[in-house]
Amino acid sequence: MVTSWPKGAPGVGTSADRLAAKINEMSGGRLTVTVYGAGELVPPFEVFDAVSSGTAEMGHGASHFWSGKDPAFNYFTGLPFGLTAHERIGWLTFGGGQALWDESYAPFGVRAFFAGSSGVQAGGWFREPIKTLDDLQGLKMRIAGLGGEVLRQLGVTVTLMPPGDIFGAMTSGTIDAAEWVGPWNDIAFGLPDVAKHYYLPAFHEPGPALECLVNEDAFGALPKDLQAIVQAAAGAAALESLGEFTFYNAQAFATLDDLGVTVHTWPKDIVTAMRTASDGVLKDLSEANELCRRIHASYSSYRSKAVIYANASEREMLRLRVKNQP
Template sequence: MLGIGVTALVLNACSQKDCEPTAAAAPMATKENVKPIQWKLVTTWPKNFPGLGTAPERFAKDVERMSNGRLKIKVFGGGELVPPLEVFDAVSQGTAQAGHGAAYYWKGKVPAAQFFATVPFGLTAQEYNGWMHYGGGLALWRETYKPFGLVPYAAGNTGVQMGGWFNKEINSLSDLEGLKMRIPGLGGEVLQRAGGTPVNLPGGEIFTALQTGTIDATEWVGPYNDLATGLHKVAKFYYYPGWHEPGTALELIVNEKALKALPEDLQAIVEVAARAANQDMLDEYTARNNVALTELVDQHGVQVKRFPDDVIKALHKISDEVVAEIAGQDEMAKKVYDSFVEFRDRVVPYHELSEKAYIDARAQ
């Protein structure tokens, strides 16, 4: 009875004019009453390639679903709209509103970009995400891309990769001399210092290049992607660990003008969908790599080998020198490098007591 009395008082206090609907009470935007915004997203990956290529597709679906169809994104695989290694320029120039790839592909025009993909003997995926979202990495990344009119987001991580595919055994550092190997980013710089020849190729060209002898060896990602690419058909030895890519991050880059033209809620949806894609990819690789490796070994006879300790030690020494030198040649790269090293030096001692100590204990 008390509720009925209160309701009556409210209705009596409200005149007909006061109680009429206002503009503020307009219905929520829906697919039926708002024309959707259309975006193009270009990638460096083959269309729907497992993991790497499906991540931007999931991102686009998440954005459309969360926005109730107000923002629709059409995904183009590498070469469908622009060549794979021209994604950065295409989004910067507005040919597409967004892109998905790996930051080390742009090292020729943005030396600092390499640090936002992966650093040899650097951060793992978990450590990278900590630096990116709570250690200042993302702010530096956006500062780096600002002159190009781009806003970057972390949008995927493969975890620790494999060391690569070879048709000869690697028993010493001298076996890398004269080796033509598909290996991008800072890892390629290290290989060059060790006497090899790094080659930067998009994923869709690797198999043919190795098959025809254009390259002698290649790294790609890990068992899940390498099996799908068929690299076991053109190479005999599969090496680990992936010293060159300990936690490779993928990026979503968005044209800054296109992003700012969106309402705030759609901007937030893009951000949250990218964050979801970032975690989802790592989850998928963690689940699928072990299954794919078993198939490579048991069904295809792949020989899995570990790089000799002296090779790893030599590559580590070279890596430290190369990374520091590159940082010293570019002001922005130096700024990013200093932040990266500061975070690494803080997080590694703790992980020695936590992650690594636990994994060592579990193995006993």
């Protein structure tokens, strides 16, 4: 299994390790999966190609890393102001999302399984506070997915680089700001050492998906029980991944003050601009090709209902459980 993550990286690398261990154990040793960190066999953004070509039988990454092959891939990591992690599970499992994912990857000989999520991510690390839209002009920032296109429209100079390169790029001044995942990962990657202003949440990644990639020919050659084990192991690893991120992000968040970090929420005028730009980016995505049109119709129909329900249930419950909340 080739991955897009540094070996053993918190949350992402550990999720890949856990998935491999589950397959090995559940199969009684009949199927052995060896995990390779980013760059050990293939570069981090070439994982999909390696699985497609059969260079590796399995991979672990995120679909937006290879969305240049088909913009439809963006739907299966996450969209700006899109589905949360558990809403995504609902769409994939019961709303037809998995069938659309299968269709998207089929021309490349790749099958994907949902393999985890960080939950709501953080918006990024900045050397100086972001108070107005003017503060974004010309800012050089590492940001992944469609969030990068949104910020590009707001004047940010966007770059995408492998996670293992973020700290060095911030230290050298190659970039001025960066988003990665959340407190647990970000602290582990040293980001509080190079920037002290931390913005939450990530407007573009409310519940992004990790994916387990399997070469279709290799998967088809497995007996049915081993195919079922791979799928079940991915599902089990996904559940534990979300739990792991949720638990350790809470622990890490509690240490930010001691690290001299100032936590911010986004100013309202910037959120408004992000939403307006996102609407345009998503409209363009929905019209990119026939597959995007069908995926968008399915995704957005479910999202509209999920938002209404979440506002009445989860949002209200979160408000009620905070002490002294008006």
